[in-house]
Amino acid sequence: MADVLNRAGGMGEVAEVAGPYEIAPFGNELVALGRENPDIVGLSADMSKYSDIVPFMKEFPERYFNAGVAEQNAVMMAAGLAKVGKIAFCATYAAFLSRRALDFIAIACAHSKANVKIVAGSPGLVNPYGATHQSLEDLVVMRSVPDLTVIDPCDAVELRHVVRAAAATPGTFYIRNLRGKVPVVFDEQDFTFEIGKARLLRDGTDVAVLSTGFMTERALKAADAARAADVSAAVLHIPTIKPLDEAAVLDVAARVGRVIVIENGLRSGGLGSAVTELVHDTGLDTPITRIGLHDRFHPCAAQWYNEREFGLDQDAITGAVITGVWSGR
Numbered sequence: 001m002a003d004v005l006n007r008a009g010g011m012g013e014v015a016e017v018a019g020p021y022e023i024a025p026f027g028n029e030l031v032a033l034g035r036e037n038p039d040i041v042g043l044s045a046d047m048s049k050y051s052d053i054v055p056f057m058k059e060f061p062e063r064y065f066n067a068g069v070a071e072q073n074a075v076m077m078a079a080g081l082a083k084v085g086k087i088a089f090c091a092t093y094a095a096f097l098s099r100r101a102l103d104f105i106a107i108a109c110a111h112s113k114a115n116v117k118i119v120a121g122s123p124g125l126v127n128p129y130g131a132t133h134q135s136l137e138d139l140v141v142m143r144s145v146p147d148l149t150v151i152d153p154c155d156a157v158e159l160r161h162v163v164r165a166a167a168a169t170p171g172t173f174y175i176r177n178l179r180g181k182v183p184v185v186f187d188e189q190d191f192t193f194e195i196g197k198a199r200l201l202r203d204g205t206d207v208a209v210l211s212t213g214f215m216t217e218r219a220l221k222a223a224d225a226a227r228a229a230d231v232s233a234a235v236l237h238i239p240t241i242k243p244l245d246e247a248a249v250l251d252v253a254a255r256v257g258r259v260i261v262i263e264n265g266l267r268s269g270g271l272g273s274a275v276t277e278l279v280h281d282t283g284l285d286t287p288i289t290r291i292g293l294h295d296r297f298h299p300c301a302a303q304w305y306n307e308r309e310f311g312l313d314q315d316a317i318t319g320a321v322i323t324g325v326w327s328g329r
Helices: 002-007 025-036 054-059 071-083 094-099 102-111 138-143 156-168 215-228 246-253 271-282 303-310 314-323
Strands: 021-023 040-044 064-066 087-093 116-121 148-151 172-177 181-183 199-202 207-211 233-237 240-242 258-266 288-293
Touching: 021 025, 025 040, 025 054, 025 156, 040 054, 040 071, 064 071, 071 087, 071 094, 071 102, 071 116, 087 094, 087 156, 094 102, 094 116, 094 138, 094 172, 102 116, 102 148, 102 172, 116 156, 138 148, 138 172, 138 240, 138 258, 138 271, 148 156, 156 172, 156 181, 199 215, 207 215, 207 246, 215 233, 215 258, 215 314, 233 246, 240 271, 246 271, 258 271, 258 314, 271 288, 288 314
Parallel strands: 040 064, 040 087, 087 116, 116 172, 148 172, 207 233, 207 258, 258 288
Antiparallel strands: 021 181, 148 240, 199 233
């Protein structure tokens, strides 16, 4: 069992990553920001190691605050620090933030327009410890909070840019954190990130794959496989779930025969629902397939196992892009 959990990034280990990667991009970028700006502070709820904020804690121990196993306290402390002019990055598990601390995020932070950046680790189906630790609904919940910017980065490069953009932008952010060994998908030399903007990574005419978070890497691989099968697939990466880049979504949806939306979370209420609502309300009749998780609790298991069982692995996504049929359950 220990080996299975280690492969999934549990028990204090990091998941195996093929190809180039960075270690703890969130924590290291926060250190760089901290050196530039003395108003940057970091907080956690007894999860410093598992949220990759340790580099900041070691560099700036006087600017790091551990609230203990009390996520509500951590968020309220962040809101209080923001009130006195600090830029507060509060990092712990997404499941605990989106459930236990939701009211504090909504009222103390978003409602007050507090300069708090919620950094949510192990979002979606990446945690091996089952329903208590898997935050399948975090995008659904956070998308419903007014005055909250919600971002799901694709890789280490984008995560670093997101952290820097959030620090420079007043207001409350919910950022899905990629921790441990984080893949590098984008080329730093020609990469740009803008809050609220999607990026067309591939153009195509048959199908448009709209993806967020690390699912974008799988969307790109699926598009490459589709090309070999004479299917022209566009890939629109949507890092900012809220505010949604409506113009980019509608532009690509109007030019293709069908749309597939892929996300690491519940298929109802998140990005897939946002895209479906927008396309429907605009009057387009482009068919949409939403790839995500169904309304159920998922078992304790390695990430690769759960993804294979529930249709989020590369084979299931590639099959849906090529044939239009998704095998998720």
